[in-house]
Each structure stands twice: as C-alpha cells, then as structure tokens.
Amino acid sequence: MDKSPSDTLRLEFKEDVALTEMMRLRVSSLQKSGQKRQDGERLLLPYEAVYRLDFPTQELGFSRWHFSLSGRGRVTVTGICQLWTPDLTHLMTRQLLEPIGTFWRNADDPDELPLKFLEADMQEFGERIAELAKVRKVMYFLLACKDGAEAANLSCSVEFTPGK
Incomplete structure (x- = not known):
C-alpha cells in the first residue's frame, strides 16, 4: 500500500498462498477419490491463484489500475463476492463478479x-x-495467467481516492 503525494491510496494485489493451496488440495482430493465437484462449484484451474486486496479504509473512490507484465500473455482478474470464513467454504460460480478484468500483450507486440x-x-x-x-x-x-504470462512477471494494483 503506497500513499502518493496526490492523496491517493494504491493497494497491491497479494497472492493468498494458503488459500490457493487449500483450493488446489480440493481439486486434488476430488481427482484422487473420483468424486465430482458440487453442483455450481468453481474449482481452481492450474493456471489460477487466489489474490487479495486489504482495505485500510472503507470509503474509497476508484481512480485507476496499475498493471505491469513483462513479456507476453494474458491475465484475467475475477472478483469474488464471497467473504471466506475459516472453514473455507467452496467457491461457487454464482460468487464470481462481472465484469472481469483482462490485460494482455500479444506475441507480436513490442x-x-x-x-x-x-x-x-x-x-x-x-x-x-x-x-x-x-x-x-x-x-x-482469481488471477489467471495464460498465453505465456507468468505470475512472477506481473504486478497489479488499484488506485483509490480516500473519502469518496
């Protein structure tokens, strides 16, 4: 979180490694046991990870996105309306927000x-x-890295103006 001189608040997307791993274990467990996912359940795909934004204040106005990706590829950012509890209830497709954010650089782009x-x-x-x-x-x-994009090569944050 950076506070810039122009009185904006920049919040960085941070990977939630523990939650990502827990969701990967759910996929693995279903595969090993031969069970099917629950009706409407959204399983984590291999190229996805769970990220979080922590809000230090609740009164924010959206200002702009800051996104950088070295190399080529496509990154999609999907918001989740679910507020996870310690028991980590399963992610359901109805909890995914629209629109999703998509950033990309094509293979032939400089x-x-x-x-x-x-x-x-x-x-x-x-x-x-x-x-x-x-x-x-x-x-x-959920951040998904596709078409050659790698999480290690990306940085994503959102800038807000406090008190809006």
Whole structure:
C-alpha cells in the first residue's frame, strides 16, 4: 500500500498462498477419490491463484489500475463476492463478479507497447471493488495467467481516492 503525494491510496494485489493451496488440495482430493465437484462449484484451474486486496479504509473512490507484465500473455482478474470464513467454504460460480478484468500483450507486440485492456470493463470493475470496500476489509480475486504470462512477471494494483 503506497500513499502518493496526490492523496491517493494504491493497494497491491497479494497472492493468498494458503488459500490457493487449500483450493488446489480440493481439486486434488476430488481427482484422487473420483468424486465430482458440487453442483455450481468453481474449482481452481492450474493456471489460477487466489489474490487479495486489504482495505485500510472503507470509503474509497476508484481512480485507476496499475498493471505491469513483462513479456507476453494474458491475465484475467475475477472478483469474488464471497467473504471466506475459516472453514473455507467452496467457491461457487454464482460468487464470481462481472465484469472481469483482462490485460494482455500479444506475441507480436513490442515490449515497450503498453498492455491492452478493455477500458469500460476495467472502469466498471474498479468501481465495483470500491463499492464492495464499503462493507469489506478484504476482498478476494482469481488471477489467471495464460498465453505465456507468468505470475512472477506481473504486478497489479488499484488506485483509490480516500473519502469518496
């Protein structure tokens, strides 16, 4: 979390390693036992991980996204409306928010070319996050790295203006 001189608050997406591992164990357990997922359950895919944003204050106005990715690939960010409890209830598809955020750089794009994204979706997504921050201290997200993108090569944060 960085406080910039222009009175904005920048919150960094942080991987929740324990929750990601717990969700991977759920997939592994189902595979080993030959069971099927619950109706409507959303299982973690191999290229996905759970990230979180921690809100130090609840009154935030969305300002802008900060996203960097070295190399090529596509990263999608999906918000989760579920507030996880210690028993880590299963993730259900109905708990995934829309729109999702997608950033990408094509294989033939030069490295210095800025990442591409759908501006209207990212604006709406940022505003949804600010709205949920009014009633949350933490929010969870699925980040999926595809088409050559790697989590080690990405940085994602959202900038807010406090008191909105």
